[in-house]
Amino acid sequence: MIEAAEFVEAARERGFDWYAGVPCSFLTPFINYVLQDESLHYVSAANEGDAVALIAGVELGAGRKRRGIAMMQNSGLGNAVSPLTSLTWTFRLPQLLIVTWRGQPGVHDEPQHALMGPITPQMLETMEIPWELFPTEADEIGPALDRATEYMDSTGRPYALVMQKGSVAPYELKKTGLSGVRANAHPATVxxxxxxxxxxxxxxxxxxxxxxxxxxxxxxxxxxxxxxxxxxxxxxxxxxxxxxxxxxxxxxxxxxxxxxxxxxxxxxxxxxxxxxxxxxxxxxxxxxxxxxxxxxxxxxxxxxxxxxxxxxxxxxxxxxxxxxxxxxxxxxxxxxxxxxxxxxxxxxxxxxxxxxxxxxxxxxxxxxxxxxxxxxxxxxxxxxx
Structure with a gap:
């Protein structure tokens, strides 16, 4: 098990400062950590496909100077198939994916994950997205991120880290609300x-x-x-x-x-x-x-x-x-x-x-x-x- 700060700060050193996604309980420590750091950017997306498309837009504007991460539960891969296969792949707009592995074979989970869990690796492979397990030891983080960035830079395509249950220690959310949203905005008159x-x-x-x-x-x-x-x-x-x-x-x-x-x-x-x-x-x-x-x-x-x-x-x-x-x-x-x-x-x-x-x-x-x-x-x- 690692701390959220260990991964996020190692990712920051490699240019990752944009995050978008839909929450999963496995992702809670990351989201909580990023939300409380004003120098990082987190966008709460309506669905996982939107998160992928948004990070593609960040990549389009920033190139390799600033990088983005799309985070999702593996059930959300279904929502993300279209932008992953006809946007990021087609235009060569790379991004790092963190996909949680709900329903992993041999690990008890809710019934809605009974099918998606076993087929998650095959889904990624079918979309030609290389993947590896999310690091669970501090000394594994840097090498995993380096493998991801090397692939992204050489191919222009996404790379996935598949997160198992219990990979990251809890991180308390001390801040309410979302950064970057317009406060007290009144509806525009049509x-x-x-x-x-x-x-x-x-x-x-x-x-x-x-x-x-x-x-x-x-x-x-x-x-x-x-x-x-x-x-x-x-x-x-x-x-x-x-x-x-x-x-x-x-x-x-x-x-x-x-x-x-x-x-x-x-x-x-x-x-x-x-x-x-x-x-x-x-x-x-x-x-x-x-x-x-x-x-x-x-x-x-x-x-x-x-x-x-x-x-x-x-x-x-x-x-x-x-x-x-x-x-x-x-x-x-x-x-x-x-x-x-x-x-x-x-x-x-x-x-x-x-x-x-x-x-x-x-x-x-x-x-x-x-x-x-x-x-x-x-x-x-x-x-x-």
Whole structure:
């Protein structure tokens, strides 16, 4: 058994100062220790996939200068499969995973872990994530972290430490609340704009006009949103998700938190937003003033044939307001985008839903630049500022 401080401080020496995750009783000492150190950063995620995407955003902005750890119970691997297989693997955005081993064979546990426990190693191996047991002796910590960082640096992909019961000694939580959340934030009054719906093309052109390359990063959701942005103008400050549906917003949050010198824009779609609506609460609580969340809502899964979503029955702006966003806009008029970018003295993340028409150019190309190259290009572009 080790002390939480022994691992966290050894990790800090190797650049790990960002943590995100969903609590497990095995993880309690780590979370308690990190929460009480203002020089470390812990984000309480709504689900494990959001935590992985958020740490991917930190890695995108910080490169190897600062590292991140996603923590989860092994039951949460199911929630994390999409970003682990189509975001971190595809874009080569490494991170350290600490996965608790509930239901480990031979160790009594609750019935809900009876299946996940035995298959945890196979799940990691199937996702091509190398793993080893979490260190339980002080002299094992440094070598384990060195093996992890060496693999992460050489491959650009995640590495997992699987934590058994009783690996870490208890650490008392002496601080209440969470660091980094906006205190006493009043719900934003929803501003609504009426007008005539425009196309996605028109909306994206307006976004481009409001996102100068030198100061802004634009992350576009998977599907036609990213493809059409690429077709209009493939700029080096843009990244196009090609999978991990719903992860553009937690990834943008990680980037915005770790790079306060940049304005970060998350271009979302209604289907993607519906898939991970829990992240609205995370963005509302932690979202900094340099984070902009724009939801282009055409009421359809257009890239898969135009099947309707239920978005027309959802008041996204009111949800954003209730979750703590500092600005919440809704409307059909393209002027919503100007208001979103031009609003002054906004102390927190800002949100707008723009209702748009369906329809996409028939010759819409797929990006010719690979995900690895678009990530490398963006990292080189933002560099150290």
């Amino acid at each position: 501003e609504r704009f009426e007008g005539e719906r425009v196309t996605r093309h028109d909306a994206l052109q307006k976004v481009i006009g409001n996102t100068p390359k030198d100061t802004t990063v634009v992350l576009a959701s998977t599907g036609f949103c990213g493809r059409e942005l690429y077709a209009i103008d493939d700029r080096e400050n843009q990244l196009y998700l090609v999978g991990s549906m719903g992860c553009v917003t937690p990834m943008a949050l990680g980037l915005a938190l770790s790079r306060p010198d940049l304005r970060v824009v998350a271009l979302d779609g209604d289907g993607a937003a519906l898939m991970r609506m829990g992240v609205f609460a995370t963005l509302g609580a932690y979202g900094p003033s340099n984070l902009i969340h724009l939801l282009l809502d055409n009421g359809a899964h257009e890239s898969t044939g135009g099947q309707a979503t239920v978005s027309r029955e959802v008041d996204f702006a009111s949800i954003a307001s209730a979750c703590g966003y500092a600005l919440a806009l809704d409307g059909d008029d393209i002027g919503v985008i100007d208001r979103l970018f031009d609003a002054k003295d906004v102390n927190g993340a800002r949100f707008a839903r723009l209702s748009i028409r369906t329809g996409t150019p028939g010759d819409l190309p797929r990006p010719k630049i690979t995900p690895e190259d678009v990530r490398a290009r963006l990292q080189q572009h933002i560099g150290d500022r």
